[in-house]
Amino acid sequence: MINSNILFVDNSKVGIERAKKAFTTLGIENTLHFAENDVEAWDMLNGNHKISPVPKILLIDINQEGVNGIDLINKIRSHEDLKSILVFVITSIDNEKNRSEALNLNIAGYIHKPIDNDNIDFFSILYNYWNIIEYSSEKK
Template sequence: MSLSNPLPMSILLVEDDEVDVMNVKRAFKKNNISNQIIVAHNGIEALEILRAPASSLPKPKVALLDLNMPKMGGIEFLKEIRQDPNLHSLSVFVMTTSNEDADKIEAFNLNVAGYILKPLSMDRFIAAVSTLNDYWTLCEFPE
């Protein structure tokens, strides 16, 4: 019998807008979510975090991903991780303002776990983050 890790898993937030970063942190706090949030401001930074040696940071198993970012956007980031044998199983939830069908189709073709439009109200955003927490709390992830 193996003992599971008592520490909550870390969540990678790939988001270039500081207001949105603060909103995610506020929503975590309002929902009493204790998962560590590791912030990357674009896809390149996120890949550096995910590919860093194991001892530097706990490897996130879930990512919250904005699509519209400088340097490397969300779709490019998804294409890159899905081709990487060490990262292809990362559960990714897109959280974006883009309501374009083309973005939704491309994201789902790249195996996202969900596509969430950023709600306009903080209450709806807090509720959305609570639902995400239910998901990653219930799911079993491989080590």
């Protein structure tokens, strides 16, 4: 995955700082964008603050208060230019209803956040995965 944008949707300041630190430590050069909720994320995907190029990967905690992640994933899956985004749900809360709904929306994975402060191994595994899969061609 060369020079791809990644959108991380999480309203936890600690979670965002840990992700930034892990990306820096691992030398991941992808551009990491952050949104605090689904409304802000949608604006970054299809609104006035659109990220270009469109992110290839979306990381979202659908169980955070104030984040309607299922709605966002539904919008992404029904949008012609966004439906190929790889969506990973990353959460620390067990919610069977949300897990089932997310899996039915063809997400790439439903993953539990690391409990400890060390996100390096967690993001390293994700990064290795992102680099071995093939992506669809960019639209011109």
